[in-house]
Amino acid sequence: MQLLEERILKDGQILGDNILKVDSFLTHQVDYKLMKAIGKVFAEAYKEAGITKVVTIEASGIAPAAYAAEALDVPMIFAKKHKNITMTEGILTAEVYSFTKQVTSTVSIAGKFLDKDDKVLIVDDFLANGQAAKGLIEIIEQAGAAVEGVGIVIEKSFQDGRQLIEDMGVKVTSLARIAKFEDGKLVFAQADA
């Protein structure tokens, strides 16, 4: 997605060896126009898939997922990273290991929002090690629903998340793919959409 790659080059900050900070338009401050455009590209990529739900994980995935849901005209569900006193019945969970934080957390979705007829598009802001997406796939499959694809705003292609998800038999659609960081600059790989 050219608009996104241009925005990353313009406003993204490279910290250290392999951290890209995009907090001015995606992960902290959010540019709704870009999110809307991103939602439309995801919807276009999955327009033949009969998507019935968009699933993401709190918090940075919510804005792009909401606009993808709008473009597909379906509900969006955001998985919870923390337990909640009002989540009591039929909770589906998966353990997600964070390599950056070196902790395992429990991600959950109320089972009543997914059923075996659902065709789900997962949307998330970043794909690096793929642990969050893997956890979401596990939860959706526990519900007997089908995962039609994983839509990613920014993929770190030098990490193994994409391979992990594809090895689970799930298609990955990344709008920007970072091949590597070289001399403090980003090198993109060919994006999927």
Add this chain to the structure above:
Amino acid sequence: MQLLEERILKDGQILGDNILKVDSFLTHQVDYKLMKAIGKVFAEAYKEAGITKVVTIEASGIAPAAYAAEALDVPMIFAKKHKNITMTEGILTAEVYSFTKQVTSTVSIAGKFLDKDDKVLIVDDFLANGQAAKGLIEIIEQAGAAVEGVGIVIEKSFQDGRQLIEDMGVKVTSLARIAKFEDGKLVFAQADA
């Protein structure tokens, strides 16, 4: 907001004495059509205020805040509840006490996204004790920016959050106001918009 009150009566669940669960359209599964309508009502209520930023707090505030930002054509910022390795410079923080969880957490916004010329609309899903909104007001005022109002999707009017915010000199605009729970049913107070 009549559409919202009708939706709360139709799909909200009352748990125990005073918990309203709206996870089918706001706090877990999200109805983008309703969020879009909510965003427009907030924008209409603040159309004369010269709003330059919408600020919310992760996670359930993000969807209504994004659509309010869209309707006002301004950026949205979501405050973080947890520290993040890529948030390094000029962080503004406030301590927020949760009565339900009985813990104090640190809420933060990168100072670079707020300046003294900003006129901010805070948007959040619930107003109960008002601690989250109070923390956001403190952060925005640290930046020297003006808080023009707090837009709330569902206010629990039997708790003291509204009074707390109004005592800080900030206007509250709640789209649905729950006066009380009576015999397992909701009684609404007059909403602000």
